[in-house]
Amino acid sequence: xxxxxxxxxxxxxxxxxxxxxxxxxxxxxxxxxxxxxxxxxxxxxxxxxxxxxxxxxxxxxxxxxxxxxxxxxxxxxxxxxxxxxxxxxxxxxxxxxxxxxxxxxxxxxxxxxxxxxxxxxxxxxxxxxxxxxxxxxxxxxxxxxxxxxxxxxxxxxxxxxxxxxxxxxxxxxxxxxxxxxxxxxxxxxxxxxxxxxxxxxxxxxxxxxxxxxxxxxxxxxxxxxxxxxxxxxxxxx
Numbered sequence: 367x368x369x370x371x372x373x374x375x376x377x378x379x380x381x382x383x384x385x386x387x388x389x390x391x392x393x394x395x396x397x398x399x400x401x402x403x404x405x406x407x408x409x410x411x412x413x414x415x416x417x418x419x420x421x422x423x424x425x426x427x428x429x430x431x432x433x434x435x436x437x438x439x440x441x442x443x444x445x446x447x448x449x450x451x452x453x454x455x456x457x458x459x460x461x462x463x464x465x466x467x468x469x470x471x472x473x474x475x476x477x478x479x480x481x482x483x484x485x486x487x488x489x490x491x492x493x494x495x496x497x498x499x500x501x502x503x504x505x506x507x508x509x510x511x512x513x514x515x516x517x518x519x520x521x522x523x524x525x526x527x528x529x530x531x532x533x534x535x536x537x538x539x540x541x542x543x544x545x546x547x548x549x550x551x552x553x554x555x556x557x558x559x560x561x562x563x564x565x566x567x568x569x570x571x572x573x574x575x576x577x578x579x580x581x582x583x584x585x586x587x588x589x590x591x592x593x594x595x596x597x598x599x600x601x602x603x
Contacts, residue, residue, distance in 0.1 A: 373404075387540055387542055388419060388540045390442055390545070391437060391441045393540060394421050394431060396451065396467060397482050398486070400467050400482040401486065404479065410452050413461070413462055414435055414438065414442070414461070417442070417463065419597060423597075426590070427486055427487065428487045430489075449469070450476050451463055451467075452466060455494070467481075473523070478503075479502035479503035481524075485540070487555075489527055489537035491534060491536075492512070495513045524536060524539055525538075526533070527553045547587070
């Protein structure tokens with residue numbers, strides 16, 4: 367990233383930008399709607415049952431959740447009041463829902479893909495974020511992602527949790543105050559755990575063992591996503 371975003375951890379949003387806050391389940395619901403709209407368009411707009419299934423999905427989620435329809439309905443109603451999603455009525459009797467995330471967050475399609483991965487998984491390294499967000503929108507390389515992150519920080523939607531460099535940790539900025547405090551408390555330990563990988567990766571032109579493991583994990587995630595997409599299609603009917 368260029369400019370002031372490189373100078374300190376937790377780059378500050380532009381002046382006058384009001385920080386948006388969403389509780390964890392509302393973040394999950396919004397993230398599910400955007401994810402499915404981009405990856406399983408046949409199952410979008412989504413039914414309540416489909417959203418519940420997406421929230422409880424095991425792949426591409428952190429933390430894991432087990433929520434019911436009543437909890438998701440409450441989150442949906444709150445998101446509707448915020449203007450982040452709407453209910454639509456099609457030819458069937460079952461109500462369906464679609465997101466207004468582009469308008470509500472003020473982002474383009476690639477920025478929204480990055481935000482969606484953060485809403486579904488929370489904090490992660492830039493390397494992981496690029497790979498994961500690329501399943502929804504292409505992100506050519508790390509410098510490209512760094513430019514996207516800089517824009518999202520300026521909009522008050524993202525924050526840096528560790529200094530720029532290999533293994534940098536970032537997250538969205540939609541946490542509640544209590545969640546943000548807990549995140550800050552656990553970040554140093556997370557950053558320290560990245561150091562052995564950095565030493566292992568340096569000084570060699572060949573992929574490190576950690577890189578090879580990450581590639582295998584991504585393959586597994588892609589297979590899990592295909593299974594989840596089939597589950598979503600079934601639950602949407």
